[in-house]
Amino acid sequence: MNRYSRHIVLSEIGPEGQKKLSTASVMVVGAGGLGCPALQYLVAAGVGTIGIIDHDLVEESNLQRQILFGTSSLGTNKAMSAKKRLADLNPTITINAYPIQLQAQNALDILSGYDIILDGTDNFETRYLINDAALLLDKPVVFGAIYKFEGQVSVFNYKGGPSYRCLFATPPAGSSVANCSEVGVLGVLPGIIGCMQANEVIKMILGMADVLSGKLLCYDARSASTNFISIARNEDRIKQVFDERDIFLQNHSGSNYSCEPVEISVEDALKMEDVQFIDIREPGELPFIQLPECIQIPLGSLEQSISEINSEKNIVTFCRSGIRSKKAVSLLIENNITNCYSLKGGALALEPAIKSLIK
Amino acid sequence: MSTNIKYFGLLAEITSCREESLGNSPSTVNELLELLFEKYPDLKEKDFRVAIDQQLVTEDTQITGGEIALLPPFSGG
Numbered sequence: 001m002n003r004y005s006r007h008i009v010l011s012e013i014g015p016e017g018q019k020k021l022s023t024a025s026v027m028v029v030g031a032g033g034l035g036c037p038a039l040q041y042l043v044a045a046g047v048g049t050i051g052i053i054d055h056d057l058v059e060e061s062n063l064q065r066q067i068l069f070g071t072s073s074l075g076t077n078k079a080m081s082a083k084k085r086l087a088d089l090n091p092t093i094t095i096n097a098y099p100i101q102l103q104a105q106n107a108l109d110i111l112s113g114y115d116i117i118l119d120g121t122d123n124f125e126t127r128y129l130i131n132d133a134a135l136l137l138d139k140p141v142v143f144g145a146i147y148k149f150e151g152q153v154s155v156f157n158y159k160g161g162p163s164y165r166c167l168f169a170t171p172p173a174g175s176s177v178a179n180c181s182e183v184g185v186l187g188v189l190p191g192i193i194g195c196m197q198a199n200e201v202i203k204m205i206l207g208m209a210d211v212l213s214g215k216l217l218c219y220d221a222r223s224a225s226t227n228f229i230s231i232a233r234n235e236d237r238i239k240q241v242f243d244e245r246d247i248f249l250q251n252h253s254g255s256n257y258s259c260e261p262v263e264i265s266v267e268d269a270l271k272m273e274d275v276q277f278i279d280i281r282e283p284g285e286l287p288f289i290q291l292p293e294c295i296q297i298p299l300g301s302l303e304q305s306i307s308e309i310n311s312e313k314n315i316v317t318f319c320r321s322g323i324r325s326k327k328a329v330s331l332l333i334e335n336n337i338t339n340c341y342s343l344k345g346g347a348l349a350l351e352p353a354i355k356s357l358i359k
Numbered sequence: 360m361s362t363n364i365k366y367f368g369l370l371a372e373i374t375s376c377r378e379e380s381l382g383n384s385p386s387t388v389n390e391l392l393e394l395l396f397e398k399y400p401d402l403k404e405k406d407f408r409v410a411i412d413q414q415l416v417t418e419d420t421q422i423t424g425g426e427i428a429l430l431p432p433f434s435g436g
Binding site: 034127147167172183230 | 365367368369377405406408410413414415428430431432433434435436
């Protein structure tokens with residue numbers, strides 16, 4: 001394909017390598033400073049299936065470094081907004097957006113569907129969750145983390161290599177480390193580190209040698225200097241993760257994604273493109289809502305009616321006041337329809353907004 | 360023999376330098392940490408790993424020269 005001609009002409013990639021990319025799947029956890037650049041290159045490279053999980057909304061202070069988003073994305077979910085931009089960049093691949101938080105309860109389910117996990121999160125809790133879930137699932141993690149002008153990159157759990165716990169056994173105490181929102185970060189830094197992560201992902205998919213496993217790359221943007229620190233596998237720490245597997249699995253409730261559904265305001269929902277509203281109230285419930293892109297499926301029959309829902313659209317469920325619609329969103333996500341929101345305030349908030357639009 | 364130390368991330372903010380040379384030459388990592396904690400009491404509150412010549416070491420490791428680095432975990436993304 002012409003799209004990938006500059007890859008295919010490389011003897012190290014060729015048509016076989018490009019095919020490997022097109023059949024690979026990568027989950028990017030966090031569509032923030034690291035996730036945005038990594039996603040752009042993975043999508044452009046033609047990685048066949050990309051997952052994006054992020055429950056956060058785009059804020060103005062993100063735009064300095066989270067380059068998939070623009071002013072028009074403010075207030076929208078990052079995973080969904082990223083998917084929209086990336087689908088234009090490369091419509092030939094599959095992109096699954098999960099507008100939810102990765103948690104112990106859903107991590108194994110969600111991550112198990114992907115070959116490689118890219119850690120672009122911004123907190124230790126999720127980093128250790130990803131590391132442990134990846135160990136249990138025997139999947140490699142491309143780790144990236146930043147602090148002001150400095151970044152760290154490594155590949156963990158790759159072909160018997162060390163894990164993040166072999167480097168730092170446990171998360172630091174709460175006050176020990178601050179995040180970007182508190183301390184600031186040079187905008188271009190996550191761009192560099194996120195691209196390094198994407199590079200390691202592509203090397204692994206292509207089966208190239210010298211994957212950044214067993215060493216930590218420390219980059220300093222001020223001096224453009226890199227330091228490599230060797231990391232040895234610590235069997236005791238890895239064994240401990242497997243020993244505590246039952247605790248992890250207890251938190252993990254079968255196939256249910258027990259996660260907080262993402263809510264959307266009436267204002268944002270009415271502005272959204274490619275939207276499908278689902279009125280999940282029982283027939284006859286008031287106020288009556290008439291919208292062109294609205295179908296009626298009562299909550300009780302939603303699960304049987306999944307096939308009627310176009311999963312390519314942004315789904316907004318609503319009930320009377322916005323409580324039952326959260327259940328509907330959880331149900332849809334369990335059924336692999338991830339692009340969905342619960343309408344805040346429900347039909348009671350929607351009715352006056354529609355009336356003022358008609359005026 | 361002097362000991363050359365590199366500080367990464369927020370550790371460099373505590374020490375107010377990214378690199379320095381210690382006049383004394385501690386014989387173990389433990390001794391080194393005692394010296395540093397005395398000089399920079401705030402370091403005690405921080406989590407970090409010590410590397411000598413790009414290899415992670417433990418507190419009882421002997422120091423026989425080489426470049427020392429103090430690495431904190433980063434969480435940002």
